[in-house]
Amino acid sequence: MxxxxxxxxxxxxxxxxxxxxxxxxxxxxxxxxxxxxxxxxxxxxxxxxxxxxxxxxxxxxxxxxxxxxxxxxxxxxxxxxxxxxxxxxxxxxxxxxxxxxxxxxGHCHPEIVKAGESQMRKLMHTTHVYLNPEMALYAKELTDKFPGHLKSAFFVNSGSEANELAILLARVYTGNYDMIALRNSYHGASYLTMGAGGMHTWKYNLPMGFGFHHAANPNIYRSVVPKREAADFYAADVMDIIKGATPGRLAGYIHETIQGVGGAVMYPDGYLKMVYEMVREHGGLCIADEVQTGFGRTGTHYWGFETQGVTPDIVTMAKGIGNGFPLGAVVTTPEIMEAVSRKLFFNTFGGNPVASAIGRAVLRVIDDENxxxxxxxxxxxxxxxxxxxxxxxxxxxxxxxxxxxxxxxxxxxxxxxxxxxxxxxxxxxxxxxxxxxxxxxxxxxxxxxxxxxxxxxxxxxxxxxxxxxxxxxxxxxxxxxxx
Ligand SMILES: Cc1ncc(COP(=O)(O)O)c(C=O)c1O
The missing domain is CATH 3.90.1150.10 (Aspartate Aminotransferase, domain 1)
Known part of the structure; x- marks a missing residue:
């Protein structure tokens, strides 16, 4: 050699x-x-x-x-x-x-570094009790990337926080408690999101994240039925859970569009469409966790959910949103977001001017560099x-x-x-x-x-x-x- x-x-x-x-x-x-x-x-x-x-x-x-x-x-x-x-x-x-x-x-992408540096020289932090242009402009530019009425954004610092808020919104908005998630999913490492996740390797032996029912994973590769029957078969399991394990009313259903930590698991076409209908018929909201699949990564679409022909009620994102800077967001309709204002709700760093300037730069670079x-x-x-x-x-x-x-x-x-x-x-x-x-x-x-x-x-x-x-x-x- x-x-x-x-x-x-x-x-x-x-x-x-x-x-x-x-x-x-x-x-x-x-x-x-x-x-x-x-x-x-x-x-x-x-x-x-x-x-x-x-x-x-x-x-x-x-x-x-x-x-x-x-x-x-x-x-x-x-x-x-x-x-x-x-x-x-x-x-x-x-x-x-x-x-x-x-x-x-890209690591240390010059445009991202420039945006962060220049904002740090101007103002690093205020909290959202004051107005600041960066967060407001960012909310507009981010929600412009979404279809339909998904026009309201709340900024946080991580994917776990984004999912926590999304589940809170679903419960407060619907007045229901029961959530459905998928086996083999990952939604974060906070108490609540650990409960949402569906892998034993990421759960401690403790009561956590009450109220989650885990549906069978519609993993095409490991499906127990032929591929052409998989969408119906796995959607039926969600209905079985609604009928057999909940009061018949749901707060929501949370899913990744391609499972990330779970090993790039793909679902059969048509599965999410069927499940979204069932969940909505039973009073629940559909939450797409786009922490890994968002921001153009799936190639054909900007958001993973678009590849499945569905429009969620709430979308959560983090990771790629900041190119390595700690940032996360929840995007939903103004009506659903209003639920959060029924109490005082606050996140110290969420939407901080530096995070927002960087988030804006990420959106620009994705577009400018195609x-x-x-x-x-x-x-x-x-x-x-x-x-x-x-x-x-x-x-x-x-x-x-x-x-x-x-x-x-x-x-x-x-x-x-x-x-x-x-x-x-x-x-x-x-x-x-x-x-x-x-x-x-x-x-x-x-x-x-x-x-x-x-x-x-x-x-x-x-x-x-x-x-x-x-x-x-x-x-x-x-x-x-x-x-
Ligand atoms: C799909 C998904 N959701 C949520 C999270 C949690 O994000 P964070 O680690 O930023 O809290 C992750 C992290 O890997 C994830 O892959």
Whole structure:
């Protein structure tokens, strides 16, 4: 095996990438034969002068309490530039996880940095008991992105807070209490949202978030009925819950449009439409949690719910809304939002001028750089390549998703669909060693979650697919050309 000993790219000033690439040209049968290099970039990472990685790890272990991390030896990230991250030794990584679907338009995107910096020089904080132009203009610009009467926004700081408020609104507005959520869903880590979530791995053994009933997950890949019957079958389960486990009146139904933490799970077409009707017939509101799927990521549409032909009563968002700045929002109709004013309701930082200036800049960049269409193009390319990989390698049970929200589910056996948990962990580690960071998810941790900053390119994806194939070959004992 001949390692390239100079640089990761021909022009970029990076070093220490030698371990990730090879010049051996045994590539004919590979799906993506050429891209052994990450694309060149015009960026020079400043030299890192801080404490060593070992010191940071020790500080974290001593003073953070339990915070889990990826990889046997965690990666330390010191800088970011668009779709790339850099570690303390100036290794460049292709970031296909985007800080857990949060860096939407690119790490340290110059327009976002400019907007934040300029607002910080003017005014960092007031609270919304005073008027300030940023929050009001932002509310208008954000709600302009929504259909129908969804014209009222309330700003918070995270996805959990957004979902807390949405559920509060549903209960206060309808006067009902019972909520339906989905098994395998994730809606946050606050007490209430932990109760809404549907994975045992994210719940403590405590009373939490009362009033949630969890419907069967309409997961197309793992459906217990044929795909063409799945929408009816899983919608019927929601009706069964309404009839069998509630007083027949609902506060609401909360759902992701593609499950994120749950492993990029897609629902059968028509399912949400049927469920929305049932929920509304029983007095409830429909809440779309767009914390991961919003802001153009799904490619064909700005919001995930639009891909399913439904219009929710309440939409929650966070993560990509601020490109990494803590920000969240609830958008609903003015009538529903009015429910909150029946008591004093307040959020100290929500809609803070800096957060609002950054949120406005994110909206502008998505439009100016055409990132929604770009997500569709790059995502289509990626899925096509991954589908070819799936045809070659049995370990890939499913490739799914929309735009730049893609999942790859690894299984031990295509018939039984037994999750390939340890193999997924190995591949995850191997990809990191090849300079690619991906997310992991699903109840069994056997799904790769590909949700990069939306500025990622086809060339980046070629690099990823090439190295994923090499890693699969290495794992399964086939000949490899890298590492
Ligand atoms: C779909 C969804 N909703 C809500 C949340 C909670 O967001 P936060 O961690 O900002 O509270 C998450 C976080 O991963 C999420 O994926």
């Amino acid at each position: 001949n390692f390239v000993t100079s640089q990761c790219t021909r022009r970029s000033p990076l070093r220490a990438c030698a371990r990730w690439v090879s010049t051996t040209a045994e590539v004919d049968e590979l799906v993506t034969p050429h891209p052994r290099y990450l694309p060149d970039i015009e960026y020079t990472q400043p030299k890192y002068r801080g404490p060593s990685k070992e010191e940071i790890l020790s500080l974290r272990q001593t003073h953070h309490g339990h915070v889990f991390h990826y990889y046997r030896m965690p990666v330390m990230i010191t800088d970011g530039h668009m779709q790339y991250l850099f570690d303390e030794e100036r290794r460049r990584y292709l970031d296909l996880f985007g800080g857990i679907v949060t860096v939407s338009v 990132l929604q269409a770009h997500s569709a193009n790059v995502g289509t390319f990626l899925k096509t390549q991954l589908t070819k990989l799936k045809e070659k390698y049995e370990i890939i049970g499913d490739v799914r998703g929309r735009g730049l929200m893609v999942g790859i589910e690894f299984v031990k056996d295509r018939e039984t669909k037994e999750p390939a948990k340890t193999e997924t962990m190995e591949l995850h580690e191997m990809l990191k060693n090849r300079g690619v960071l991906v997310g992991k998810g699903g109840l069994y941790g056997n799904v790769f979650r590909i949700k990069p900053p939306m500025c990622v390119t086809v060339e980046d994806m070629e690099y990823f697919v090439y190295h994923l194939e090499q890693a699969i070959r290495q794992l399964t004992g086939l000949s490899v050309t890298g590492l």
